Amino acid sequence: MSSEDKHILQPSSWVDKYADYLFNFAVVRISDPEQAADLVQDTFLSALKAKNSFQGKSSEKTWLTSILKRKIIDSYRKRKSTKESSLDDYEQSINDSKFFNNDGPFKGHWKDESKPHSNSLMPEGEIENSELREIIEKCISLLPENLGAVFIMKMIDDASSEEICKELDITASNVWVMMHRARLRLRSCIETNWR
Amino acid sequence: MAKKMIACDEAGFLISKSRDAKLTFREKMGLKIHLMTCHLCRKYEKQIIQLNKLIGRYKEQCTHENCCQTLDDKARQDLLHLLQNELDK
Numbered sequence: 001m002s003s004e005d006k007h008i009l010q011p012s013s014w015v016d017k018y019a020d021y022l023f024n025f026a027v028v029r030i031s032d033p034e035q036a037a038d039l040v041q042d043t044f045l046s047a048l049k050a051k052n053s054f055q056g057k058s059s060e061k062t063w064l065t066s067i068l069k070r071k072i073i074d075s076y077r078k079r080k081s082t083k084e085s086s087l088d089d090y091e092q093s094i095n096d097s098k099f100f101n102n103d104g105p106f107k108g109h110w111k112d113e114s115k116p117h118s119n120s121l122m123p124e125g126e127i128e129n130s131e132l133r134e135i136i137e138k139c140i141s142l143l144p145e146n147l148g149a150v151f152i153m154k155m156i157d158d159a160s161s162e163e164i165c166k167e168l169d170i171t172a173s174n175v176w177v178m179m180h181r182a183r184l185r186l187r188s189c190i191e192t193n194w195r
Numbered sequence: 196m197a198k199k200m201i202a203c204d205e206a207g208f209l210i211s212k213s214r215d216a217k218l219t220f221r222e223k224m225g226l227k228i229h230l231m232t233c234h235l236c237r238k239y240e241k242q243i244i245q246l247n248k249l250i251g252r253y254k255e256q257c258t259h260e261n262c263c264q265t266l267d268d269k270a271r272q273d274l275l276h277l278l279q280n281e282l283d284k
Contacts, residue, residue: 011278011282012278012279012282014278015271015274015275015278019266019271019274020262020265020266021262023262023264023265023266023270024257024258024262024263024264024265025258027264028257028258028264033264037266037270040266040274041273041274041277044274044277044278045277045281048278048281048282094204094205094207094208095204096204099204099207100202100203100204100207107202108201108202108203108204108205109202109203109204110203110235115235116235116238116239116242117238118238119237119238119241119242120241120242120245121242121245121246121249122249124245124248124249124252129252129256129257130263132249132252132253132256133253133256133257133263136249136250136253154215155247155250155254156250156254156258161215161216175215176208176211176212176215176216177208179211179212179214179215180207180208180211180212183211183243183246184207184211186246187239187242187243187246190246190249191242
């Protein structure tokens with residue numbers, strides 16, 4: 001590789017060039033802006049320590065982003081709750097009692113207060129991008145346990161189920177159940193916030 | 196053995212699973228039959244499809260190069276100082 005092709009690091013310009021990009025990247029995936037800012041700080045510090053391992057094959061931005069990605073996944077792993085192991089019981093886990101009756105004559109049916117009201121969550125042609133972003137980010141931030149992590153990895157990062165299983169130390173069926181529970185909540189949150 | 200009709204909780208799960216993985220023949224049939232008679236789950240399915248579209252739009256608008264969120268001035272200053280300290284060491 002000739003010297004023109006190799007990228008070099010210029011740490012003194014990192015904040016100017018990349019701080020907003022990295023912050024936005026983190027906040028989309030972490031929700032909490034304070035924690036996101038901390039992760040950006042940690043990323044720059046780790047990058048400085050590791051600068052001798054930078055081979056110049058990727059751009060500075062790509063390299064910094066990959067360090068941030070690793071830190072985001074580590075924070076997801078820390079967040080993991082013990083509830084997730086109870087997801088292995090199929091019947092128990094798909095009958096999310098927030099949304100469905102779990103006993104009685106209407107067992108398995110939608111609860112009145114949680115049922116979908118129309119074919120459409122919102123008139124998507126009429127909503128501004130900034131409004132949409134606010135609703136989506138708010139609803140994702142409300143997801144409990146690690147449902148948000150799984151949903152974001154799948155829908156925003158296009159991670160495969162295998163990758164998600166490996167990174168978060170869960171099974172494939174956990175992934176399906178968690179995606180289901182995330183979608184139940186997001187659908188409900190968006191419909192409520194829009195009406 | 197009589198097949199058990201599936202209820203909305205299982206149908207909802209299958210609607211979600213069908214986005215990420217292939218349903219078995221039995222799952223597909225169970226869901227199809229349930230949707231024929233359940234207007235709530237038909238609505239749910241349409242909403243989940245729309246949710247996917249909305250996330251796709253969000254992804255395009257607020258990730259990659261479009262920075263919808265930016266650091267406030269104080270956080271930015273703190274970062275600059277921190278980095279400068281490290282570089283000066």
